[in-house]
Amino acid sequence: MLTLSRVSRRYGETTALDGLDFVVPENTYMSLLGASGSGKTTLLRLIAGFEEPDQGEISIHGERIDGQPPHLRDIGFVFQNFALFPHLTVAQNVAYGLRHRAIAPVTNEKEITERTEESLALVGLSGFGHRAISAISGGQRQRVALARTMICEPRVILLDEPLGALDANLRARMCDELKAIRERLKVSFLHVTGSETEALTMGDKVAVLSGGKIVQSDAPDTLFSSPSNVDAARHLNAWNIFEAGLCGAAMGQGTIAVRFDQIDVSPKGKAPDGHPWLSAKYLTGEFNGPTALSFFRADDGTLLQVIDHLSQPRLPDMVEGQSYDLHFAPDAARQFHGAA
Numbered sequence: 390m391l392t393l394s395r396v397s398r399r400y401g402e403t404t405a406l407d408g409l410d411f412v413v414p415e416n417t418y419m420s421l422l423g424a425s426g427s428g429k430t431t432l433l434r435l436i437a438g439f440e441e442p443d444q445g446e447i448s449i450h451g452e453r454i455d456g457q458p459p460h461l462r463d464i465g466f467v468f469q470n471f472a473l474f475p476h477l478t479v480a481q482n483v484a485y486g487l488r489h490r491a492i493a494p495v496t497n498e499k500e501i502t503e504r505t506e507e508s509l510a511l512v513g514l515s516g517f518g519h520r521a522i523s524a525i526s527g528g529q530r531q532r533v534a535l536a537r538t539m540i541c542e543p544r545v546i547l548l549d550e551p552l553g554a555l556d557a558n559l560r561a562r563m564c565d566e567l568k569a570i571r572e573r574l575k576v577s578f579l580h581v582t583g584s585e586t587e588a589l590t591m592g593d594k595v596a597v598l599s600g601g602k603i604v605q606s607d608a609p610d611t612l613f614s615s616p617s618n619v620d621a622a623r624h625l626n627a628w629n630i631f632e633a634g635l636c637g638a639a640m641g642q643g644t645i646a647v648r649f650d651q652i653d654v655s656p657k658g659k660a661p662d663g664h665p666w667l668s669a670k671y672l673t674g675e676f677n678g679p680t681a682l683s684f685f686r687a688d689d690g691t692l693l694q695v696i697d698h699l700s701q702p703r704l705p706d707m708v709e710g711q712s713y714d715l716h717f718a719p720d721a722a723r724q725f726h727g728a729a
Contacts, residue, residue, distance in 0.1 A: 390414055390577075391412070391436070392411070392448050392449075392451075393432075394410055394448075395444065395446070396442045396445030397442060397443050398435060398440065399443055406431060406435070407602055408602065409602050410603065413545065416576065416577060418593045419577065419578065419594050420582060420587070420589070420591050420595045421580065421581045422582060422588040422595055422597050422598065422624055423583065423598035423624070424624065425583055427599060427600075427601075428598060428601055429549075429583070433466070436545075436579070437459055438462050438464070441455060449463065449545065460491045463544045464547060465539065466547045466549070467534050467547065467549065467551055468534070471534040473533060473537075475521075475523060478520060478521060479517050479525065479533050480519065483540055484501050484504075484505045484540070485537060486540055486541045487541065506518070508537075509536055511574070513532065514529060514533065517533075528559045532566070544577075545576065545577045545579060547579050548567075548580045549581050551563075551580065552582070552587060564587070564591055567591065580592065585624060585626050589609040589613060593608070594607065594608060595607065595608075595609050599620040599623075599624060604617075604621050605618065605620075605621040612625070613627065616628065616723065622723065628647065628648050628649070628723075629649060629691075631689075633645050633724065635689060635691070636665040643724055644725045644726075645665075645723070645725075646722070646723045646724075650695075650696045651717055651718070652715050652717050653703060653716055654707065655713065657712055657714055659714060664717060665717060665719060666714045666715060666717075667715055668687070670686045670711070671684075671707045671708065671709055671711055671712075672685060679699055679700065680698055682697075683696075683697065683707065685713070695715065
């Protein structure tokens with residue numbers, strides 16, 4: 390189990406991490422979701438030992454690793470750009486860590502060959518060892534980087550935006566492959582991403598990083614359906630967030646969050662009895678294959694989105710620039726104290 394306790398990191402006047410508490414359980418695929426500049430990469434660098442926290446502790450299985458050099462932490466790191474050696478073959482890249490690690494480098498060529506072949510087989514690249522890095526695809530390069538990390542048998546593997554450099558079709562395939570590889574290894578993966586879809590798809594658990602803290606850490610379905618605060622809801626890109634006052638006295642004060650797919654639209658004055666509603670001007674629509682996304686502007690300027698599933702359409706025909714009542718079931722709303 391990887392544990393961070395009260396970890397802070399500052400750069401001059403900028404606070405990247407602020408007393409952060411975070412746990413990656415044993416044998417878990419953990420996704421870390423955060424916006425650009427939220428401190429995701431800083432967090433990985435602190436865990437890996439490329440930087441040190443200004444305060445706080447980092448431990449694995451109760452043993453502190455902060456203050457130790459990176460090569461003594463038993464942490465694997467798969468970089469976003471893969472960081473492979475272009476002048477070495479696939480097998481030479483994978484074996485590099487065994488040959489050149491600071492502690493107990495492996496010199497027996499038979500052992501190196503066997504462990505390299507095992508690592509390549511684990512990532513589905515048997516028979517690729519002789520190939521040049523320039524002769525394999527982006528997805529295969531990512532798997533080489535993973536095999537190079539795994540061959541040294543780290544206790545935790547860190548993945549920094551590992552799918553960001555891949556095209557959409559390859560990302561989908563690599564999602565399945567990464568999860569399968571982690572299952573076979575039985576070690577913890579910490580997968581950092583700015584994509585809510587990727588985080589929810591990959592993680593056994595998903596943690597949301599915002600304002601230098603973990604604002605929620607839960608199972609994907611729990612996080613998606615029940616964000617515990619405004620920051621978590623905003624990062625999921627599936628919730629409309631607006632001031633309760635837009636719904637009049639019915640919703641009291643504070644901030645309301647309602648999922649895009651749980652808001653309905655009616656002509657002005659036609660919202661059903663018992664449903665909270667707010668007035669908003671229809672801006673435009675966006676067709677996305679099986680779904681359509683409609684955009685509205687509330688009276689206070691808040692942008693609202695409504696998803697319509699075309700297999701079961703529920704929205705009326707709408708005219709751009711015309712105002713409508715957006716309404717929702719009372720139990721569809723999550724209400725938080727404070728402003729949006």
